[in-house]
Amino acid sequence: MAIHGQIGPFRATISYQLEAAAGATTLVNSVELDPSQAKLRLLAPLATPRIKAAVTQNLGTLKLLLERPVQHKDFCRGNAIGTIKANYIK
Numbered sequence: 001m002a003i004h005g006q007i008g009p010f011r012a013t014i015s016y017q018l019e020a021a022a023g024a025t026t027l028v029n030s031v032e033l034d035p036s037q038a039k040l041r042l043l044a045p046l047a048t049p050r051i052k053a054a055v056t057q058n059l060g061t062l063k064l065l066l067e068r069p070v071q072h073k074d075f076c077r078g079n080a081i082g083t084i085k086a087n088y089i090k
Helices: 038-042 044-067
Strands: 002-007 010-021 024-035 070-074 079-084
Touching (some): 024 044, 038 044
Antiparallel strands (some): 070 079
16 A cells, blocks of 8 residues: 655655565555655655654554454443454564
8 A cells, every 4th residue: 555645845655565474464664755846855864764763653553552452342232242353463
């Protein structure tokens, strides 16, 4: 999956690719910045690691949320249906 848009003054493409790993799935993320102005070309190499770090932090939070057990309730009866544990983002 790829997302195209603006990150500050940069046109950006952020992509996510899922790859099979031993008993799990690995998420590969890449960030490409396209400076719209010549002077921004100097800033792109400095901005990329900060953007990647922010995305990594957000994906870490998502991983924690997906891996925690979640109780689903049957709202009509108030009964627990089951527990879901996702363990596929490395």
